[in-house]
Amino acid sequence: MGGEFSLIAKYFSPAAPEGFLGVGDDCAMLPLRPGRQWVTSTDLLLQGRHFAADANPQHLGHKALAVNISDLAAMGARPEACLLGLALPKLDENWLQAFSKGFLQYAAQTGCALVGGDTTRSNGGIQISVTVLGTVPAGQALRRNAAQAGDDIWVSGHLGGAHLAWQLSAGAWPEWHARLPEVQAALEQPMPPWQLAQDLIQWAHAGLDISDGLLQDLSHVLQASACGAQLQYAQLPKHPALAGLPAGIQYECVLAGGEVYQLCFMAPRAHRDAIAALGVQQGVPLARVGEITAQSSLLVLDEDGSPIRLPKGGYDHFSSETP
Amino acid sequence: MGGEFSLIAKYFSPAAPEGFLGVGDDCAMLPLRPGRQWVTSTDLLLQGRHFAADANPQHLGHKALAVNISDLAAMGARPEACLLGLALPKLDENWLQAFSKGFLQYAAQTGCALVGGDTTRSNGGIQISVTVLGTVPAGQALRRNAAQAGDDIWVSGHLGGAHLAWQLSAGAWPEWHARLPEVQAALEQPMPPWQLAQDLIQWAHAGLDISDGLLQDLSHVLQASACGAQLQYAQLPKHPALAGLPAGIQYECVLAGGEVYQLCFMAPRAHRDAIAALGVQQGVPLARVGEITAQSSLLVLDEDGSPIRLPKGGYDHFSSETP
Numbered sequence: 001m002g003g004e005f006s007l008i009a010k011y012f013s014p015a016a017p018e019g020f021l022g023v024g025d026d027c028a029m030l031p032l033r034p035g036r037q038w039v040t041s042t043d044l045l046l047q048g049r050h051f052a053a054d055a056n057p058q059h060l061g062h063k064a065l066a067v068n069i070s071d072l073a074a075m076g077a078r079p080e081a082c083l084l085g086l087a088l089p090k091l092d093e094n095w096l097q098a099f100s101k102g103f104l105q106y107a108a109q110t111g112c113a114l115v116g117g118d119t120t121r122s123n124g125g126i127q128i129s130v131t132v133l134g135t136v137p138a139g140q141a142l143r144r145n146a147a148q149a150g151d152d153i154w155v156s157g158h159l160g161g162a163h164l165a166w167q168l169s170a171g172a173w174p175e176w177h178a179r180l181p182e183v184q185a186a187l188e189q190p191m192p193p194w195q196l197a198q199d200l201i202q203w204a205h206a207g208l209d210i211s212d213g214l215l216q217d218l219s220h221v222l223q224a225s226a227c228g229a230q231l232q233y234a235q236l237p238k239h240p241a242l243a244g245l246p247a248g249i250q251y252e253c254v255l256a257g258g259e260v261y262q263l264c265f266m267a268p269r270a271h272r273d274a275i276a277a278l279g280v281q282q283g284v285p286l287a288r289v290g291e292i293t294a295q296s297s298l299l300v301l302d303e304d305g306s307p308i309r310l311p312k313g314g315y316d317h318f319s320s321e322t323p
Numbered sequence: 324m325g326g327e328f329s330l331i332a333k334y335f336s337p338a339a340p341e342g343f344l345g346v347g348d349d350c351a352m353l354p355l356r357p358g359r360q361w362v363t364s365t366d367l368l369l370q371g372r373h374f375a376a377d378a379n380p381q382h383l384g385h386k387a388l389a390v391n392i393s394d395l396a397a398m399g400a401r402p403e404a405c406l407l408g409l410a411l412p413k414l415d416e417n418w419l420q421a422f423s424k425g426f427l428q429y430a431a432q433t434g435c436a437l438v439g440g441d442t443t444r445s446n447g448g449i450q451i452s453v454t455v456l457g458t459v460p461a462g463q464a465l466r467r468n469a470a471q472a473g474d475d476i477w478v479s480g481h482l483g484g485a486h487l488a489w490q491l492s493a494g495a496w497p498e499w500h501a502r503l504p505e506v507q508a509a510l511e512q513p514m515p516p517w518q519l520a521q522d523l524i525q526w527a528h529a530g531l532d533i534s535d536g537l538l539q540d541l542s543h544v545l546q547a548s549a550c551g552a553q554l555q556y557a558q559l560p561k562h563p564a565l566a567g568l569p570a571g572i573q574y575e576c577v578l579a580g581g582e583v584y585q586l587c588f589m590a591p592r593a594h595r596d597a598i599a600a601l602g603v604q605q606g607v608p609l610a611r612v613g614e615i616t617a618q619s620s621l622l623v624l625d626e627d628g629s630p631i632r633l634p635k636g637g638y639d640h641f642s643s644e645t646p
Contacts, residue, residue, distance in 0.1 A: 024547060025467050026397035026532055027362035032461055038361055039350035041439055042406040042454055048446040049410075074349035083365040085408075085452045087372075116364060123371040124447025129408045131365055131454040138355055144348050209349055224347060 011100035012084065012117065028115035030081060036135035038080075041071035047125030052169075057095045059188040060128075061102025067211070068132040069110055070192035070261040074209035076142040076201035077134030079112035079194060085129035087122035110194055142200065142207035142265065147225035151205055151266040151292040154275065156193045156284050159214060160250070161186030161239030163257025173249060182241035190261035193284045200265060203275055207265035213256040215310070218264060219298055228297045231290035233308055251308065255300065266292055334423035335407065335440065351438035353404055359458035361403075364394035370448030375492075380418045382511040383451075384425025390534070391455040392433055393515035393584040397532035399465040399524035400457030402435035402517055408452035410445035433517055465523065465530035465588065470548035472617040474528055474589040477598065478610050479516045482537060483573070484509030484562030486580025496572060505564035513584035516607045523588060526598055530588035536579040538633070541587060542621055551620045554613035556631055574631065578623065589615055 030038070045064050047053055065082060072079050084103070088096075107114050112132060165187035167173055168180045192209060200207065206225060210217050214236075222228055233254075242250050267275055272288065279286030300308045353361070368387050370376055388405060395402050407426065411419075430437050435455060488510035490496055491503045515532060523530065529548060533540050537559075545551055556577075565573050590598055595611065602609030623631045 024543075025464075026394040027364040027400065027457070027464075029398075029459075029464060030361040030363065032360055034357075037355055038353040038456075040353065040404075040406060040454075040456065041350040042408050042441055042452070044408045044410055044441045044443050044450075044452065046410055046443060046445060046450075049443055071349040075352070077350065081363075083363060083454060085365050085367045087367055087369055087450070118365055118367045120367050120369060120372055122369060122447070124445070127367075127369075127410070127450055129365070129367065129452035131363075131406060133361075133363065134350070136352075141348075141350075141352060220347075 011096045012114065012119075028081065028083070030115070030133065033080075033135045035138055037138045037141065038133055038135055039072065039075050039077045039141060040131060040133050041068055042129065042131040043068050043071070045128040045130075047127070053125065056188060057098035058102035061099040061104075062106045062189050064128045064130050065103050065106050065112065065132075066190045066192060067261060068130045069106075069112060069194050070190065070209040070211065072132055072134040073192045073194040073197035073263060074142065074207050075134070075136055076140065076197045076204070076207065077136040078198050079110045079132065079134050081113050081115045081133040082107060083131045084114060084117035086117065086119045087127040088119070089122045089125060136201065140201045142197070142204055144206060144208055144221045145224035147206040147221050147227055147266040147292045148268075149227055149292050149294040150269065152269055152272060152288050153229060153231065153290040153292060154265050154267065155210070155214070155237055155262065155287050155289050156196065156279070157191070157260070157262035158186070158237045158239040158285065159210070159260055159262075160242050160253030160257045162190070162259035163253045164239065164241060166259065176245060176249075179241045183239060186239060187259060190259065192261045193263055193282070196278065196282050196284045197263060199278055200267070200275070203271040204265045204267040207263055210260035210262050210264055212258045214260070214264065215255050215298065215300075221264075221266070222296065222298055225292075226296070228293040228295040229290055229299070230293055231300045233300050234303050235287055235289045237285055237287040237289070251310070255310070334419045335437065335442075351404065351406070353438070353456065356458045358461055360461045360464065361456055361458055362395065362398050362400045362464060363454060363456045364391055365452065365454040366391050366394070368451040368453075370450070376448065379511060380421035381425035384422040384427075385429045385512050387451045387453050388426050388429045388435065388455075389513045389515060390584060391453045392429075392435060392517050393513065393532040393534065395455055395457040396515045396517040396520035396586060397465065397530055398457070398459055399463065399520045399527070399530065400459040401521050402433045402455065402457050404436050404438045404456045405430060406454045407437060407440035409440065409442045410450040411442070412445045412448060459524065463524045465520070465527055467529060467531055467544045468547035470529040470544050470550055470589040470615050471591075472550050472615050473592065474615040475592055475595060475611050476552060476554065476613040476615060477588050477590065478533070478537070478560055478585065478612050479519065479602070479607050480514070480583070480585035481509070481560045481562040481608065482533070482583055482585075483565050483576030483580045485513070485582040486576045487562065487564060489582065499568060499572075502564050506562060509562060510582060513582065515584045516586055516605070519601065519605050519607045520586060522601055523590070523598070526594040527588040527590040530586055533583035533585050533587055535581045537583070537587065538578050538621065538623075544587075544589070545619065545621055548615075549619070551616040551618040552613055552622070553616055554623045556623050557626050558610055558612045560608055560610040560612070574633070578633070
């Protein structure tokens with residue numbers, strides 16, 4: 001950004017925490033972590049696709065990092081470092097201050113140091129690219145291909161809130177528009193359980209984060225692990241704001257709603273009590289929602305044990321991107 | 324990209340080379356590299372800023388990775404892995420095929436495995452975000468703050484070609500337009516000396532890649548190392564296509580031209596012969612262009628030893644981004 005770069009630097013100058021070096025160099029240098037393995041993921045967030053031009057910039061800063069922290073949590077990894085690519089159509093100091101506050105506060109909370117990045121002027125809208133790096137004890141990461149028949153299926157947090165907020169913001173279901181304030185935080189400020197995830201690696205077989213919707217994300221695990229699942233719909237942790245909505249809306253939000261950024265994981269029955277206790281201890285709601293099966297089917301059962309009929313073709317037509 | 328994702332996957336499906344795991348998981352898992360330290364860098368390339376809409380897609384794929392490999396080379400690091408974020412306004416199979424070919428061929432050449440990424444539809448132009456990861460023996464990375472008075476200053480490759488190509492493409496200096504074909508490759512297909520860089524760590528004190536122009540980039544090293552430099556203009560390795568151009572154009576291209584993606588490094592005199600031999604052995608042109616001094620000034624001397632007068636305010640107004 002040429003002469004404007006100093007203004008960017010003012011808000012984002014990467015600090016060099018203990019063990020990190022090379023800030024100001026061509027690369028950031030990551031600390032040695034003997035016995036631990038590095039894992040990494042990257043996500044793009046584009047104005048007009050993933051967020052609106054008038055999105056709250058502080059929440060956006062938080063979310064840009066949180067959706068990536070969620071990927072680390074899905075592996076049971078400890079957040080270590082992040083890089084931020086930011087393309088801005090203009091230099092708006094108020095926007096930058098708020099965005100950086102949301103980003104850096106969450107980076108500090110999660111111990112995920114901003115160690116590098118790139119900034120440029122955008123000819124279009126705001127474009128955010130975040131890469132995260134974390135570590136996990138070697139060989140202990142939660143994988144998608146390690147679920148086993150008989151495993152309990154767990155879900156952290158609540159389902160459906162972000163999707164309801166997204167639909168209401170887009171003008172859908174106008175008769176329920178008054179619920180928007182109750183679910184806005186679920187969409188704008190996801191809080192992936194990154195601490196819990198690091199403790200889960202001692203018990204869980206497999207895990208993933210719910211970003212595209214429970215059924216779609218879960219199906220990836222089932223495919224990778226060559227197994228199936230039965231979910232008890234009544235046990236799925238529904239966002240409180242869904243109470244009283246028509247069943248069709250609830251199904252869509254809970255089963256297919258994306259942008260949840262909570263964990264779904266699979267663990268042996270023997271660890272039920274330990275896992276439940278961990279959730280209580282960390283203040284993270286944990287629900288046991290079903291079981292991995294040897295068959296390759298994915299069933300959602302109602303309270304009578306009957307499979308709930310889902311829309312033909314599933315919920316593929318619901319995108320987690322804004323329209 | 325919803326249903327289009329499979330098409331993206333067709334061209335970019337990250338392979339899982341030996342030692343890498345987690346492809347298809349929420350994160351890519353990097354191999355253990357005992358005794359080596361991970362380094363990382365990220366760059367944005369945006370249509371209309373860094374490349375034109377009609378840029379050759381295969382060259383663009385190459386360049387998107389090469390500008391990042393250049394950052395690894397500047398640290399003396401070995402390329403290990405990369406992540407690609409790609410936002411496309413439309414799905415153009417021909418474009419994708421050519422872009423992925425350029426990217427993946429260079430990834431294979433440099434041993435930099437594509438281990439993850441994110442794709443989405445862009446409402447604007449093409450947006451490319453690449454993050455690279457490399458390793459270097461712990462504590463041996465080339466840093467910007469380690470140049471010492473008396474060190475030789477070296478430059479790899481040639482200077483000025485990319486800047487001349489960029490200016491000619493933009494319509495500047497029309498009387499020299501016939502030279503464009505001679506310099507287009509310098510702009511579109513940079514070839515950072517990533518192998519040489521790994522061998523240099525045994526001898527060099529400091530290094531950086533030339534992305535914003537020799538003088539500007541070198542000044543960062545001088546500032547970080549609290550020293551100065553004297554460059555011999557006659558010894559700077561000029562792109563052959565500059566021969567016969569007016570002195571003013573040559574100065575601008577050689578001293579301030581960006582997008583070079585070659586190395587500038589500082590090493591003790593004692594290693595002159597070893598370094599020169601290494602360049603010959605690897606087929607990388609290496610020029611000894613000056614010396615680090617204890618004073619904080621940066622001087623460029625002509626053949627008589629007189630300082631060349633540079634434009635007031637330096638060349639800051641020349642941006643490496645397209646206008």
